[in-house]
Amino acid sequence: MYKKFLQKFITKTDIGLIIIIIFIAFVSGFLIFQQKNSSPNFAICKINGKVVKKISLNSDKIINLENGMQLEIKNGKIRVVSSNCAEQICVKHSWISNLSDIIVCAPNRCIIYLEGYNQTEYITK
């Protein structure tokens, strides 16, 4: 009974159109989702809430901070090599590489996190 009711309203071309639109929706959704999870470009280090260092993750290097912490960047990841804090939690945290990871050293009031900047955002501004 419902099929006859629907047939009055919707034709095969409509179903084709709906399928095409759903397909485009999923493809664009997938592309957008992929963009959001792209790898970060920069590591940001904040001490006492102020940005102290903004380091590109492109090249491997070792960085010494003024508070006695030593950071290492390798293969697009960053870690705390050594620190003068008692617990050494930041050192034990080891490498971080995702946009949602952070390393915190409470005694040094230091936080290290990652950010990625898409090229397009700069161009359109």
Add this chain to the structure above:
Amino acid sequence: MRNKILVLSAFSVISVLFFIFESFVPKPIPFLRIGLANIFILLILIKIDFSSAFIVLISKVILGNLFSGLLFTPIFLISLSGSILALLAMHFAIKSNLGFSLVGVSILGATFHNLAQISVARFVLIKSVKIFSLVPIMLLLSIVMGIITGIIVSVLNEKIKFELMYEKG
């Protein structure tokens, strides 16, 4: 001629009413609404012709935004561009003889309406590329809204029968 003006005026008023009524209904995405006003524009498009539908559309956009207090805001441009593109898409869909039913035409109209709105909004309202992350869910919503308005248009198309006598007056 007088009859035509009366009919177009009546449809314009109804469109404006629905336009304003819809602005009070909260939606997940701010400027994308159910588009009930498009029902009447599509009806005129089928029953009379493109230019009459265009007249109703312009009336709806200008008067609707005027009475909503949005006439000189970016939203007016967004509304205008969406409506015009939707009307063009629906007109060519009907003319193309590809076998679209009224529901299909409505879906097409809703999709183009929202696509145009989000594109204009990117330049006029939210100046960032990130706005396009709304596109997938907006496309799916367009299908749903298109089906709803399409069914209403189909039903009204059968029920409302009128002939315009151009010769009189």
